Amino acid sequence: MKVFILTYFLGLGVIGYHLAPQKSKAESIKDGSEIYLDLCYRCHGLDGVGQDDMIPPLKSSDYLLKNIELAIAGLKYGLKGEIIVNNKTYNGYMAYQGLENDEIADVMNYILNQWGNSSKNFVTTLQVDEINKSILEK
Amino acid sequence: MKKNISHVFLLFFIIQIGCAQENPPIIQIPEVMNYSYEIVIGGIDIPWGMAFINQDELLVTEQAGTLYYVKNGEKKEVAGLPPVYFRGQGGLLDVALHPDFSKNKIIYLTLGANTESDNKGGNTSLYCATLYGTELIDVKLLYKATPNTKKGQHFGSRIVFDKEGHIYFSIGDRGNREANPQDITRDGGKIYRLNLDGSIPRDNPLIEKSDNWLSDTPLKTAIYSYGHRNPQGMVIHPVTGEIWEHEHGPQGGDEINIIKKGDNYGWPEITYGINYSGTIITNKTSAPHMKQPFYYWIPSIAPSGMAFSTSNIYEGWKGNLFVGSLKFQYLERLVIENEKVIKREKILNNIGRVRNVVEGPDGYLYLGVEGKGIVKILPKK
Structure with missing residues (x-):
């Protein structure tokens, strides 16, 4: 019986967590813009075009728009080594910024829908939770 | 003819915009x-930070929250760090040895911290501890800036010592330039001076003012200078013994300053920089009672160390x-x-x-x- 009760409440907890009101796409983008203007714009620019040969663009970036999970992993763990963005090779280092998973979802939704970028994908906290470091090592 | 002249002026104007960029001397490649x-x-x-014990041994901080002890190129993690609040430009920042380290093994660290458990972010703190092998013992909090904030900007921070038994450390404006750098009752945008045991020196610049201060909001008497934005470089001049500092300005307007007791370095009332969005912060580059930089960088190089x-x-x-x-x-x-x-x-x-x-x-x-x-x-x- 005890086990049943425990499982029951544990189950409720898990369901409750997943049913936690997910913010709307518009809300997420708005919160993401604040994070972008705090932590990202100094390198990637207010216009998302990056910087010379050092910082890749986010605007119209094939790396970002075609590899959403890789981009999430980069924000979650930092990104090091060579990447190719719009046929150009970058070999910089983007540090992990200390963002929570819900904040990573917000800033992803912002950069996926800014400067002419648009994405049908709506990144959720759950999706960020599920991504782990191994996908960067492929 | 008039039209031609105005065209010439327009041309001059465009050339001026094009050239008025870099503050001399122009950077060269050797x-x-x-x-x-x-x-x-x-x-x-x-x-982030580095402190040599001797030619073969040093301490290195990694911003995400690891302190390394390195001997002959081989590194070991040091245990016993206080909890590090890591966000944006914050985290584990500078490390420095007590002037008598060879005898007492005391080190100092600056780091982002949340010691209040208020879940409201963090702010820069100064700790001291004794290095015992590859472990920190007697870890003590000497200073903690308030309030906490989740902003990822402008934690500072560097540590230096003078020969008179003082430690100096910097804290940036924490992304709140309207509230912090010019207000001497608030932390942020300051360089601080303490005795090596963390107490406040009796001859700090705000002590006298504080004795006659009537407001309910006390002065931050650890302040040594103020009006700073984000100082991430500080060093004692090897000949004069003066404190040299540099700080990140806004777009254009990174500065080198020579730090003097009680002085106001002007941020954000005066600056040579503009907002990253291109909008103006202030047209003022100087004001009475505010110090001019020794040098300023246009464009910004984002100086550190x-x-x-x-x-x-x-x-x-x-x-x-x-x-x-x-x-x-x-x-x-x-x-x-x-x-x-x-x-x-x-x-x-x-x-x-x-x-x-x-x-x-x-x-x-x-x-x-x-x-x-x-x-x-x-x-x-």
Whole structure:
């Protein structure tokens, strides 16, 4: 019986967590813009075009728009080594910024829908939770 | 004819906008590169702070929250750090040895911290601890800036000592320039001075004012100077003993300052920079009772780390100032004569984001380079 009760409440907890009101796409983008203007714009620019040969663009970036999970992993763990963005090779280092998973979802939704970028994908906290470091090592 | 003249003026105007960019002297690439480099300690992503114990041993901080003890290039993690609040530019920042370290094994650390458990973010703190092998014991909080904030900007921070038994450390404006840098009842945008045990020196600049202060909001008497934005470089001048500091300005307007007791360095009332969006912060570049920078960078180089070369190891570099550039990913060499910067040069162009530069006890320059580790500059013979 005890086990049943425990499982029951544990189950409720898990369901409750997943049913936690997910913010709307518009809300997420708005919160993401604040994070972008705090932590990202100094390198990637207010216009998302990056910087010379050092910082890749986010605007119209094939790396970002075609590899959403890789981009999430980069924000979650930092990104090091060579990447190719719009046929150009970058070999910089983007540090992990200390963002929570819900904040990573917000800033992803912002950069996926800014400067002419648009994405049908709506990144959720759950999706960020599920991504782990191994996908960067492929 | 009138139209032609106005065209000429327009042309001049455009040329002026085009050229009025870089604050002289213009940065140069050296004609002869009689130096190279080697990575002496690898595998440290953001080597923020560095403190040499002797030629073979040093301490290195990694921003995400690891302190390394390194001996002959081999690194070990030091246990017993206080909890680090890591966000944006915050995290584990500078490390420095007590002037009597050889006897008492005391070290100082600056880091982002949340000691109040208020879940409201963090702010910069100063700790001391005793290094016992590869463990920290007697960890003590000496200063904690308030209030906490989740902003990722402008934690500072560097640590230096004078010869009179004081420790100095910097804290940035924490992304709240309207509230913090000019308000001496608030933390942020300040350089602080404490005694080595963490107590506040009786001759600090705000002590006298504080004795006659009637407001309910007390003065922050640990303040030594204020009106700073984000100081991430500080060093004692090897000849004069003055405190040299640099700080990140807004777009254009990074500064080098010589820090004097009780002075106001003006941020954000005066600045040579503008907002990153291109909008104006203020048209004022000077004001009475506010100090002018020793030098300012336009464009911003995003300076971090600062050291004078005092050895004879590198030809022609003795007495020069070295500053890391995060933005342009080089080490900047500044030649100073008659209290003016007369030459600027890019050293190790494109090496990566240079987070720190320190002169080792052996007289060599050591850099902390993001994504690389600790890099030693070698003269070519």
